[in-house]
Amino acid sequence: MQKVAFIAAIVLPLWNIPLILRVISRRSSEDISIYWVLGVWTCFLLMAPEAFRSPDPVWRAFNIMNLILFSAVVIVVLMYRKPQRRD
Numbered sequence: 001m002q003k004v005a006f007i008a009a010i011v012l013p014l015w016n017i018p019l020i021l022r023v024i025s026r027r028s029s030e031d032i033s034i035y036w037v038l039g040v041w042t043c044f045l046l047m048a049p050e051a052f053r054s055p056d057p058v059w060r061a062f063n064i065m066n067l068i069l070f071s072a073v074v075i076v077v078l079m080y081r082k083p084q085r086r087d
Helices: 002-026 034-053 057-079
Strands: none
Touching: 002 057, 034 057
């Protein structure tokens, strides 16, 4: 069961890749909330130190993968955010 959980911990964060590709292909991240992206990313950052010290390899793997891939989401969302127009 540990092996299945470990594989799932690595595969689950890979679901961020379609989100990244969609933003890049549309060249827009307007439909994604900046507050949501930065809120989730901040929580991952705050959990990371404890996850890195955890003896549980599944928890460590999940957090490492999630932090890397969600950091990519944040970068892409911010890169493809169009500045607000002031009329």
